[in-house]
Amino acid sequence: MVTVEEAHQVIEQAIGTYAFPDQPAGLYDPARYFMGLGGKRIRPVMSLLSAGVFTSDLQPCIEPALAMEVFHNFTLVHDDIMDDAPLRRGAATVHTRWDINTAILSGDVLLIEAYQLLLKAPPEKLPAVLALFTQTAKEVCEGQQMDMDFEQMDVVDLDTYLTMIRLKTSVLLGCSMATGALCGGATEEEAQLLYTFGEQLGIAFQIMDDYLDAYPGEGGFGKKPGGDIERKKKTFLYIRALELSDEEAAKKLTELYASSQADKVERVLYIFNSLNIQQAATQKMEEHYKKAVNALNTLSEKGYDISVISEMGAAIMQRRH
Amino acid sequence: MVTVEEAHQVIEQAIGTYAFPDQPAGLYDPARYFMGLGGKRIRPVMSLLSAGVFTSDLQPCIEPALAMEVFHNFTLVHDDIMDDAPLRRGAATVHTRWDINTAILSGDVLLIEAYQLLLKAPPEKLPAVLALFTQTAKEVCEGQQMDMDFEQMDVVDLDTYLTMIRLKTSVLLGCSMATGALCGGATEEEAQLLYTFGEQLGIAFQIMDDYLDAYPGEGGFGKKPGGDIERKKKTFLYIRALELSDEEAAKKLTELYASSQADKVERVLYIFNSLNIQQAATQKMEEHYKKAVNALNTLSEKGYDISVISEMGAAIMQRRH
The missing domain is CATH 1.10.600.10 (Farnesyl Diphosphate Synthase)
Structure with a gap:
C-alpha cells in the first residue's frame, strides 16, 4: 500500500x-x-x-x-x-x-x-501499455476537437457533451490508473477496473466542475458564481436546461446566454433553478461516481486493498472551489 | 527481393x-x-x-x-x-x-x-522498433529547432549545419530503412547498416540539394539558379564560403547575401566559384555517399542481395532538379 x-x-x-x-x-x-x-x-x-x-x-x-x-x-x-x-x-x-x-x-x-x-x-506489459496509451492519446485529441467544434455550434446534445468531457479529460485519468496497475503487475481485467474508476470519476468531476461554477455553495469562499455563464460556455447545466425547455423558452435562454447584459448570471440561474437543473447535475454526477465506486468494489472483492484510492476518489468528489 | x-x-x-x-x-x-x-x-x-x-x-x-x-x-x-x-x-x-x-x-x-x-x-521487434523511432522523432524536432535557430544567427559553422540536416531529414530515412529491416527479420546489427545507409545518403542528398540550387547544370532544364541565394538561405555553399574567406571578405559576402540587389546571385556565384565551393560540396557529398555505400557493401558481404537498394541510392544521387 x-x-x-x-x-x-x-x-x-x-x-x-x-x-x-x-x-x-x-x-x-x-x-x-x-x-x-x-x-x-x-x-x-x-x-x-x-x-x-x-x-x-x-x-x-x-x-x-x-x-x-x-x-x-x-x-x-x-x-x-x-x-x-x-x-x-x-x-x-x-x-x-x-x-x-x-x-x-x-x-x-x-x-x-x-x-x-x-x-x-516492464517489457511484458509494453504492448498493452502502449496500445492503451496510443488509443487514449487519439481520444484526447478527438475531445479537444469536439470542444472547439462546440464553440461554433448553437445546439449540443447532452450525450455528445458527455462524450466530449470523457474524451478530453477522463480517459487520460483512466489510462493513468490502468497503466500504473499494469506496470504494478495487474492483469488486463484488473487494470480495466481501475481504468473504469478513473474514467467515471473524471466524468463525475467534470460535471461537478460545471456545477460548482454556477453553485459555489458554502465552500465557495464567497466566490462569485457564474463565470461559465458570463463566458457563454456550453456547460452541462446550460445544455440540460435547453433540453428541458420548450421551443420558445429555449430560444429565449439561447439569446440571454449569448448576451452580455448586466443581470445575465442572475437571470440564467433563475431559469436553471426553475428547471431543477441542480438536481439533474447532481444525479448525473452521482450516477458516474457510482460506476467508479462499483468498479473499485469489484477489485476489493478480489481481495485487493483499495482504501487509498477510494479515499482519494471521495476527497476529489468533496472538493469545493 | x-x-x-x-x-x-x-x-x-x-x-x-x-x-x-x-x-x-x-x-x-x-x-x-x-x-x-x-x-x-x-x-x-x-x-x-x-x-x-x-x-x-x-x-x-x-x-x-x-x-x-x-x-x-x-x-x-x-x-x-x-x-x-x-x-x-x-x-x-x-x-x-x-x-x-x-x-x-x-x-x-x-x-x-x-x-x-x-x-x-512484429511483437518481438517492437521494443527495438519503438526505441529507434522515438529517438528519431526527437531528433527530427531538434533538427527543426536548429533550422529555425539558424535563421536568427549571423554565423553557423559547417559541422553544426551538417548536424542540422542530419537530424532534420536524414535520420528519418535511416530509421525507415532500419525499421523495415527489423520487421523483415534482420538482426539489430544488420538493421544498423541500413540505418547508416539511409542516414548518410540523406546527408549526401541534402548537400546535393544545396548544390543543385546554385548549379542546376545540364539537367536543370533551364531552371534559374540561385533561389536559395535570393531567399538568403544558409546553405552548405554559403557557410563553407564564409569559412574559407578572411574576415574582410566574409563581411562583404555576409552583406551581399543579406541584400536584395539585382545582380546578387551572379555576384555570390562568382565568389563561390573563386573559392572553389563546387568542389568542396562535391567532395563532402561523395564522402557521405561513400559511407552509405560502405555500409551497404558490408551487408552484401554477408551474402544479402542489396542490388535494388544500391540502384535506388545511385538513382537518387543522379537526380537533377
Missing part, C-alpha cells in the same frame, strides 16, 4: 530529477519551464496509487506514471495556443513567453518524451 | 485503403487531405525495400513503413505552420485551407497515428 503523500513525493522527485537535453535550448527550455510550473500531478499520483494496489515495488511504475504527466503537459501547451490563453498556473504560457512556433515544437517533443518514458514499462 | 515498383504499389495501396476515423471530421478530414496530397513516398518505399532484403513476406512490414510516411506528414503539417508556407505539393497547406489550430491538432493526431501503425510491428 502506497500513501498519497508517498506517491506525491516520488512523482515530484522524478519530475525534479528528470533531465531534458540541454540543446537545442529553444526546444527544451520551454518544455522544462512548463513541466516546472507545477500542478496537482493528479494523473501520475493516481497511477502510482494504482500500482500500489498490486506491488510494493514502485520503481518500474515511476517513468510510465511520469509519462502521463508529460503527455498532459503536451496537451496543455498546444491547447493554450488554440485557446489563446495567456496564463497557465499563474505563469505565462509557452506561446506567450516565447512564440507560437516554439509552443508547437516544444509541445511535439513533450508528446514524444511521453512515449520515451512509457517505453520504460 | 522486392522491386521499387512493387514497393510503390504496396505503399500506395496501403495509403489508399488506410481509414482514418470519420469523426470528428474537423480533426480527421485535414489529416486525410494531407496524406492524399501524394509525394514520392520515399521513406516507406525504402523501408519496404529494406525489408525485402531479409524476407519475401512484406505483410508485417507494411504498417510500420506507413508509419514513417504518416510521421513525415506530421512534421510537414507543423513545419508548414512554422514556415508560414501557403502551398505544399501544389495544394493549400492545412493551416491555409483550414486554420492554425486545426493544423496543430491534426498534426498531433498524425504523430499519434504513426505510433498506432508502428505498434503493428
Whole structure:
C-alpha cells in the first residue's frame, strides 16, 4: 500500500530529477519551464496509487506514471495556443513567453518524451501499455476537437457533451490508473477496473466542475458564481436546461446566454433553478461516481486493498472551489 | 527481393485503403487531405525495400513503413505552420485551407497515428522498433529547432549545419530503412547498416540539394539558379564560403547575401566559384555517399542481395532538379 503523500513525493522527485537535453535550448527550455510550473500531478499520483494496489515495488511504475504527466503537459501547451490563453498556473504560457512556433515544437517533443518514458514499462506489459496509451492519446485529441467544434455550434446534445468531457479529460485519468496497475503487475481485467474508476470519476468531476461554477455553495469562499455563464460556455447545466425547455423558452435562454447584459448570471440561474437543473447535475454526477465506486468494489472483492484510492476518489468528489 | 515498383504499389495501396476515423471530421478530414496530397513516398518505399532484403513476406512490414510516411506528414503539417508556407505539393497547406489550430491538432493526431501503425510491428521487434523511432522523432524536432535557430544567427559553422540536416531529414530515412529491416527479420546489427545507409545518403542528398540550387547544370532544364541565394538561405555553399574567406571578405559576402540587389546571385556565384565551393560540396557529398555505400557493401558481404537498394541510392544521387 502506497500513501498519497508517498506517491506525491516520488512523482515530484522524478519530475525534479528528470533531465531534458540541454540543446537545442529553444526546444527544451520551454518544455522544462512548463513541466516546472507545477500542478496537482493528479494523473501520475493516481497511477502510482494504482500500482500500489498490486506491488510494493514502485520503481518500474515511476517513468510510465511520469509519462502521463508529460503527455498532459503536451496537451496543455498546444491547447493554450488554440485557446489563446495567456496564463497557465499563474505563469505565462509557452506561446506567450516565447512564440507560437516554439509552443508547437516544444509541445511535439513533450508528446514524444511521453512515449520515451512509457517505453520504460516492464517489457511484458509494453504492448498493452502502449496500445492503451496510443488509443487514449487519439481520444484526447478527438475531445479537444469536439470542444472547439462546440464553440461554433448553437445546439449540443447532452450525450455528445458527455462524450466530449470523457474524451478530453477522463480517459487520460483512466489510462493513468490502468497503466500504473499494469506496470504494478495487474492483469488486463484488473487494470480495466481501475481504468473504469478513473474514467467515471473524471466524468463525475467534470460535471461537478460545471456545477460548482454556477453553485459555489458554502465552500465557495464567497466566490462569485457564474463565470461559465458570463463566458457563454456550453456547460452541462446550460445544455440540460435547453433540453428541458420548450421551443420558445429555449430560444429565449439561447439569446440571454449569448448576451452580455448586466443581470445575465442572475437571470440564467433563475431559469436553471426553475428547471431543477441542480438536481439533474447532481444525479448525473452521482450516477458516474457510482460506476467508479462499483468498479473499485469489484477489485476489493478480489481481495485487493483499495482504501487509498477510494479515499482519494471521495476527497476529489468533496472538493469545493 | 522486392522491386521499387512493387514497393510503390504496396505503399500506395496501403495509403489508399488506410481509414482514418470519420469523426470528428474537423480533426480527421485535414489529416486525410494531407496524406492524399501524394509525394514520392520515399521513406516507406525504402523501408519496404529494406525489408525485402531479409524476407519475401512484406505483410508485417507494411504498417510500420506507413508509419514513417504518416510521421513525415506530421512534421510537414507543423513545419508548414512554422514556415508560414501557403502551398505544399501544389495544394493549400492545412493551416491555409483550414486554420492554425486545426493544423496543430491534426498534426498531433498524425504523430499519434504513426505510433498506432508502428505498434503493428512484429511483437518481438517492437521494443527495438519503438526505441529507434522515438529517438528519431526527437531528433527530427531538434533538427527543426536548429533550422529555425539558424535563421536568427549571423554565423553557423559547417559541422553544426551538417548536424542540422542530419537530424532534420536524414535520420528519418535511416530509421525507415532500419525499421523495415527489423520487421523483415534482420538482426539489430544488420538493421544498423541500413540505418547508416539511409542516414548518410540523406546527408549526401541534402548537400546535393544545396548544390543543385546554385548549379542546376545540364539537367536543370533551364531552371534559374540561385533561389536559395535570393531567399538568403544558409546553405552548405554559403557557410563553407564564409569559412574559407578572411574576415574582410566574409563581411562583404555576409552583406551581399543579406541584400536584395539585382545582380546578387551572379555576384555570390562568382565568389563561390573563386573559392572553389563546387568542389568542396562535391567532395563532402561523395564522402557521405561513400559511407552509405560502405555500409551497404558490408551487408552484401554477408551474402544479402542489396542490388535494388544500391540502384535506388545511385538513382537518387543522379537526380537533377
